[in-house]
Amino acid sequence: MNPRIGPDQPAVPTGSAKPAPALPFPAAARRELANPQLRANLRKATSTIQAKRALRQAETPDWQELRSAAAAIKDRTLRHLDHYLLQAEAALIEAGAQVHWAATADEANAIVTTLVKRTGADEVVKVKSMATQEIDLNEALAKAGIAAWETDLAELIVQLGHDTPSHILVPAIHRNRAEVREIFLAEMRLNGAPAPPDLTNDPQELAAAARVHLREKFLRAKVGISGGNFLVAETGTLVIVESEGNGRMCLTLPQTLISVVGIEKLVPTFQDLEVFMRLLPRSSTGERMNPYTSMWTGVTPGDGPQEVHVVLIDAGRGKALAEPTARPMLRCIRCSACMNACPVYQKVGGHAYGSVYPGPIGIVLTPQLRGFGAAQTRSLPFACTLCAACADVCPVKIPLPDLIVHQRNKAARHKQREPRPHLETLAIAGAGWAFRRGWHLGLVGRLTSLAGRLAGSRTAIGPLPWPASAWTRARDLPVPARRTFRQWWKKQQS
Amino acid sequence: MVEEATVMSPDQPTGQADAASRQRVLATITGALSDVSPGPEPERTETTAEKISRPAGPAASGDVIGLFAERCADYGATVVRLSSGRATAEAARMLVDRGVRRIALPAGLLAEAGPALTNSGIEIVKDDPPLASAELDQLDGVVTACRVAIAETGTLVLDHSVNQGRRALTLVPDLHLCLVRGNQVVPDVPQAISRLYPSILAGLPLTWVSGPSATVDIELTRVEGVHGPRTLLVVIAE
């Protein structure tokens, strides 16, 4: 369990641990839909952010040009990724940074753990980062006896609540203010500066409690860990886009900074940021610009961390690159606009996806990174109505519906290859048989029309026992026609 | 996994394991890109879609400084426009009004803003030798200049050269007053990026500031000031 020590010594929080093992999407979605608080919060969050995003798009006359430019820049980068990676590496080294490469999540975790241990620190402060969540860095550090403190307010709520994020942008959206107050009162004193005992559930006061709790950690931290929104190949400049200033704290105050960056985060030149700095904040939070953006190039003498590491991680990205159809998913700048636009996500929220990447991009990216071996990852591409709302808002023009269909195809192929027969594969094989010969279809027709006559005056068939329950649990099965088309045609002719 | 860590013990350089991983990552990528014709450095002109028309947006013409002031204030910053002769005196008054007694002032701003501030009874603390983070935490605020201000988005950009101080200076104290010169205001992000390029080439870090620190993490209610300065004051001198 979670070893807890006194306030002066860092405990190892278990927050953001993965709920083990993740359920396939339909089961997980049913669990999440039973939570009315979550549904209400999600509805409010997704609709508010969507409306703001639409407003920003409307006031930007060259919005579509910007999207095309962003897609083109990212595509070019991906098509020449080896070139740009080497360029970035050289620029970073020139600027005094140390560059590390990790082919897998485990390698990345081992590198970061070693780097932290070498500083002698037993705790690190972290800026919210999808990449480090993806590789489960906090858990790896905890195993090595290093406490990783999340410093984003929402991530702090998630971590202190021993919970997982439910939204990329507002990870604690499933919690209401009363719950946040409870968590702060109970957990802060176990992990550092306690919350004031008279804490109310006013968001202003809650944020102030977080400020005090975390400031102590920022001021003593020796090591900061971040991700990176962009890495400029030409200059080796890293970019972090944030709101609260916790990022600036982590990037500026510690002596050592370790940034874990996915290899797809590259942009070729500093000038390319003129496109992304206009698209990302507007798409993400619906603001013209986010409160704080930090850009730094290796080590700046006399300012900020004097030991700077960049860990470049592949962890499945190279494989996605090898499939030209799948390649565009690596354009993603993690803005979360597609999630807010998704009618499935709006209802079930992030937890149902069992991955740090939920929503439309999550259901293509997660099986890509983790493979189609598990029923859970295979179920993800089907968590979609193919309405294409996501494709309209994506700032880098990722053809999400096409990619979702592509992943469905791969999931189906995977099922076919498995020795255990699947219902769906059997049903498709049955349909294949029925359509192979005229008399096959005739036979099936006679049987269904018989079933139709037996159904009497009913128009739909309700819940059926297994295996038909897989279909009828969530849908009505229409009663088959009493007469087949062939019978009707014969009558017309006579 | 932790077992993997045995590949590199804490006192060993990460070099060797890194070199092998580096080869593997690069080999995967090169193999994955077999459909891309290998060639010399990829040209920027590979696709014309990357060329966007600019300037764009409402800032293309008209009162650029006015637009900056309006959009910066939108975020909850206090913004004033003055003739350049009155800027530092007004800055001092704004600070005194808010009960500010001790501030940090970067070396490059001492001559310009020092006298007006001292005359108003504000104590100036020099960051030389560099103040410890805990000492910065004891200050009431900081006064700096900036490199560029962006009208389209109401953003200040600092490149932390001598009149702006190192990054921690504008981060730890709870109040930041920024002095902006009218000719530093550009209409939009692309023009700001062009102006900031020399700073990047010089290896300077950049901090883009759009209003005070803010969060909507609790029930989407906007709360100002989580970790960065809770008060942002902007004085534009024309």
Ligand code: SF4
């Ligand atoms: S897929 Fe597009 S819309 Fe979705 S998070 Fe990525 S960039 Fe944003």
